Structure formats: C-alpha cells, structure tokens
Amino acid sequence: xxxxxxxxxxxxxxxxxxxxxxxxxxxxxxxxxxxxxxxxxxxxxxxxxxxxxxxxxxxxxxxxxxxxxxxxxxxxxxxxxxxxxxxxxxxxxxxxxxxxxxxxxxxxxxxxxxxxxxxxxxxxxxxxxxxxxxxxxxxxxxxxxxxxxxxxxxxxxxxxxxxxxxxxxxxxxxxxxxxxxxxxxxxxxxxxxxxxxxxxxxxxxxxxxxxxxxxxxxxxxxxxxxxxxxxxxxxxxxxxxxxxxxxxxx
Amino acid sequence: xxxxxxxxxxxxxxxxxxxxxxxxxxxxxxxxxxxxxxxxxxxxxxxxxxxxxxxxxxxxxxxxxxxxxxxxxxxxxxxxxxxxxxxxxxxxxxxxxxxxxxxxxxxxxxxxxxxxxxxxxxxxxxxxxxxxxxxxxxxxxxxxxxxxxxxxxxxxxxxxxx
Numbered sequence: 001x002x003x004x005x006x007x008x009x010x011x012x013x014x015x016x017x018x019x020x021x022x023x024x025x026x027x028x029x030x031x032x033x034x035x036x037x038x039x040x041x042x043x044x045x046x047x048x049x050x051x052x053x054x055x056x057x058x059x060x061x062x063x064x065x066x067x068x069x070x071x072x073x074x075x076x077x078x079x080x081x082x083x084x085x086x087x088x089x090x091x092x093x094x095x096x097x098x099x100x101x102x103x104x105x106x107x108x109x110x111x112x113x114x115x116x117x118x119x120x121x122x123x124x125x126x127x128x129x130x131x132x133x134x135x136x137x138x139x140x141x142x143x144x145x146x147x148x149x150x151x152x153x154x155x156x157x158x159x160x161x162x163x164x165x166x167x168x169x170x171x172x173x174x175x176x177x178x179x180x181x182x183x184x185x186x187x188x189x190x191x192x193x194x195x196x197x198x199x200x201x202x203x204x205x206x207x208x209x210x211x212x213x214x215x216x217x218x219x220x221x222x223x224x225x226x227x228x229x230x231x232x233x234x235x236x237x238x239x240x241x242x243x244x245x246x247x248x249x250x
Numbered sequence: 251x252x253x254x255x256x257x258x259x260x261x262x263x264x265x266x267x268x269x270x271x272x273x274x275x276x277x278x279x280x281x282x283x284x285x286x287x288x289x290x291x292x293x294x295x296x297x298x299x300x301x302x303x304x305x306x307x308x309x310x311x312x313x314x315x316x317x318x319x320x321x322x323x324x325x326x327x328x329x330x331x332x333x334x335x336x337x338x339x340x341x342x343x344x345x346x347x348x349x350x351x352x353x354x355x356x357x358x359x360x361x362x363x364x365x366x367x368x369x370x371x372x373x374x375x376x377x378x379x380x381x382x383x384x385x386x387x388x389x390x391x392x393x394x395x396x397x398x399x400x401x402x403x404x405x406x407x408x409x410x411x412x
Contacts, residue, residue: 179316179329
C-alpha cells in the first residue's frame with residue numbers, strides 16, 4: 001500500500017457469488033471517475049483473475065478471531081467494520097462489488113467526513129408507511145454499499161464491546177447500523193440523488209443523469225418474493241448498465 | 251369479505267391482549283413487592299400502564315420503547331438493551347421475541363416476560379416455550395407461567411425473579 005496516497009478504497013469478494021470481473025470493473029470505474037490518486041484493495045479468499053493494479057488482503061485474516069467465530073447468519077458482512085480498525089491515514093472508503101459507478105466521484109471522496117457516511121435508502125424511506133415496521137425490527141433504510149470515513153474507530157469499538165448482544169440481535173450489517181446508529185444520529189448520509197437503485201427506484205431500471213452510482217441489490221426482492229423484476233449487474237445485458245459496466249474492462 | 255376477516259382479526263387480537271393483561275395484573279397483585287416498574291415493548295398497549303400508575307403500591311411506572319413512532323410524554327424512547335441501564339424493581343417485557351434476554355443483563359429483579367412464537371421477520375429471539383423464557387432470563391423463583399393463543403401462534407408468559 002502506498003501510504004503517500006491519502007485515499008484508500010476497499011472492496012470485499014468472498015465465496016463464488018461474484019467473479020473477478022466485478023473487482024476489475026469496479027477498479028476500472030474508480031480509475032475513470034476519481035481524479036485523486038488512490039489505493040484500491042480487495043479483501044478476498046480467491047485472488048484468481050484480479051488485475052495486478054488491485055492490492056490484495058487475505059479475507060481469512062481480516063478482523064479478530066472472536067468475530068470470525070460467529071456464523072454468516074449473524075450480522076452478515078460484519079467484516080466491513082474491521083476496516084474501521086485499520087491504522088491508515090486519510091480517507092477510507094469501502095465499495096460493494098455490485099455498485100456501478102458511472103459519474104465523477106472526485107468531489108464526494110475529497111470531503112471531510114466528521115461521521116462515517118453511508119447510503120440512506122431515499123427511494124424507500126419516504127414512501128407512505130416507510131417506517132411502519134420500525135418497532136417490529138423489520139425496517140431497514142441504511143445501505144452500506146458505498147461508505148466513507150476518516151476516523152470512525154468508535155464504530156469498531158462499539159461493535160466489539162457489544163458483540164455478543166449485537167450478533168444475537170441482528171442478521172445483517174445494514175439492520176444493525178440502522179437500528180443502533182441511524183436511530184442515534186451517529187451516521188451521516190450521502191445526499192439524495194447521488195446514489196440510485198436500479199431495482200427499487202421509481203421508475204425502475206432507469207438511467208438518471210444526476211446519480212453518480214447505481215446499486216443492484218436483489219436479495220430482499222428475491223428472499224421476500226416482492227414480485228419486482230430485479231437484476232444483478234451481470235444480468236443486465238441489453239440494458240444500459242451492461243455497456244457501462246463492461247467498458248471498465250479497458 | 252376481506253374487511254370482515256380483518257375485523258375479526260382485530261377483535262381477536264384485543265381479546266388476546268385482554269387475557270394477557272388480566273394475567274399480568276393477577277400475578278403482580280399476588281406476588282410483586284416492587285415499588286418501581288419498567289414496561290418494555292408495549293407498542294400501543296396502555297392498559298397495564300394505566301392500572302399500575304393508579305396502583306398505590308407503585309411509586310413510579312415508566313414505559314420504554316425504541317420506536318420513535320411510539321414517542322409520547324409517558325414513553326421513554328430508548329433501547330433498553332443497548333442505550334441505558336434499567337433501575338426498576340419490576341421489569342415487564344412485552345416483546346421478548348425482539349431482544350436479548352433482559353434477565354441476562356439485570357439480576358435480583360422481578361420479571362414478567364411475554365414473547366410469541368410467530369417467528370416474524372425482525373424477531374431475533376422467537377419464544378417457543380416458557381422453559382426458554384425461564385432459562386434465558388435466569389429465572390430462579392418462578393411465580394407463575396401461562397400460554398395464550400394468538401393469531402398464528404402463542405404468547406408464552408412467565409413471572410418470577412432472578
């Protein structure tokens with residue numbers, strides 16, 4: 001890692017859901033749309049096929065042993081929070097593999113971040129009854145697909161201190177963040193319009209000029225059988241994201 | 251037809267809540283020596299709060315709910331597992347299926363514990379038996395327990411001390 005560079009991107013790839021093209025194209029998109037020198041690190045259990053410009057960290061070495069002792073049904077993707085414990089200067093960001101960046105992000109990543117900054121699901125939270133199920137524990141309007149921070153050690157420390165109770169209570173990272181830290185105003189959020197959602201925004205599957213990036217999460221739609229036509233990035237051939245995404249191979 | 255079914259559902263729910271509340275009132279009257287009471291996760295139910303607030307035995311009764319939509323002058327909007335430490339002598343938890351067992355955190359207290367087995371999205375601790383409530387909350391002195399049918403399952407209810 002080049003410590004002279006004060007901008008550090010991280011992404012995670014483990015298991016077989018996404019191939020190396022997701023990592024390579026994500027790197028390509030940031031190279032195209034970020035004018036600030038940066039490091040880009042992939043935390044992975046399989047580096048096969050990942051382009052050489054990408055720095056690598058071993059997924060199986062990330063985070064404390066007692067965090068790894070819990071199953072993946074407990075705070076799924078909690079590994080991301082271990083990045084808050086890394087001793088690296090400057091601005092840190094993590095970006096999910098299925099986040100398509102298609103606008104200039106230089107200004108976004110050059111900001112000062114007083115609080116760790118997450119995505120708020122503007123496309124859902126403003127709907128009528130958007131918070132109807134908050135008390136039931138089934139609401140979630142925080143998304144952790146594009147997160148920036150400078151110093152947020154407190155978030156790792158809080159999680160570690162309350163780990164047993166948090167693991168018991170929350171199945172996903174986003175839900176944990178929503179119920180414990182959105183509720184208590186400890187997080188900041190990107191302004192509405194910067195992040196779009198391919199499957200959830202209305203009208204769906206539409207290119208929006210103002211958006212800098214678009215999310216393609218489908219898990220809730222499929223698990224909850226919501227009856228929405230939903231696409232992962234690699235399923236968009238013939239639609240606008242495909243040409244943009246594949247152009248990042250170059 | 252659908253409206254009729256919904257109407258019956260609401261009527262049924264009220265009846266079940268009344269059964270639960272009656273049981274709670276009975277066990278408090280029979281066993282509790284508390285002076286202060288915390289009511290957790292009561293949602294829109296206020297009957298027990300009203301009854302306890304008028305009861306001469308209790309100096310202070312406080313409702314807690316983390317849902318800001320339940321905010322009210324009588325309700326403290328907070329998460330009793332993560333945000334604060336309860337100090338009340340008696341803790342009534344209407345939502346055991348939603349949270350870490352409070353009896354694991356608080357010792358030498360009186361408890362009335364109520365949870366259901368409907369396994370909703372958002373339930374981290376679905377309650378499938380009274381034994382589960384007793385063990386999770388380290389209840390050593392069991393006053394009473396009960397099981398009441400609800401829409402798609404049951405309320406399990408335990409009263410006692412740890």
